[in-house]
Amino acid sequence: MQVYAKVGEGLQQFGGECPAGWTAMEMERQNPDDVARADGSWGPPLTTADGLKDIVTRYRWEVETGGITLPGGIKVATALDDQNRITTVVANARLAGLEQVKFKAASGWATLAVAEVEGIAAAIALHVQACFAAECAHHDAIDAIALIEDPAERQAALDDYDETLGWPAAQPQPELAL
DSSP states (O other): OOEEEOTTSOEEOOSSOOOTTOEEEOSOOSSTTOEEOTTSOEESOOOOHHHHHHHHHHHHHHHHTTOEEOTTSOEEOOSHHHHHHHHHHHHHHHHTTOSEEEEEETTEEEEEEHHHHHHHHHHHHHHHHHHHHHHHHHHHHHHHHHTOSSHHHHHHHHHHOOTTSSOOOSSOOGGGOO
């Protein structure tokens, strides 16, 4: 099958001459998601710096909102609603003169002193900031890869990049123990 491809423009089949700026290819796609390469081969879409940054940002969101486990085994959810709720408890418990609050953690109910809730809020804040710091470090590393002049070397570095490294652990630092 004679196929002509212009990278980024999709594929078209022609019966005559190969249009200017297009690449003639004699092979069929084995995978419908494959794209035409400039060298006439087929393969999965190439990793781009922007695409990799999007992957890192999605990964940060998963880690950020995936929860943390505090010393003592209390599992705390860290989705945005959970972050907002704990901030509200900390702010309002003191105003209401509460010394203890019932706290529904992801692992179940606990009765906590307000100071302990403040410790949980601090652990969540540190976790969230560590997630954003890791995302920023990944984006900086990807920007550095994008500056590699040799296209093959740059593409290999983008394809080999591991976005799962360098993220905060689910456990807070020992000094945050309640």
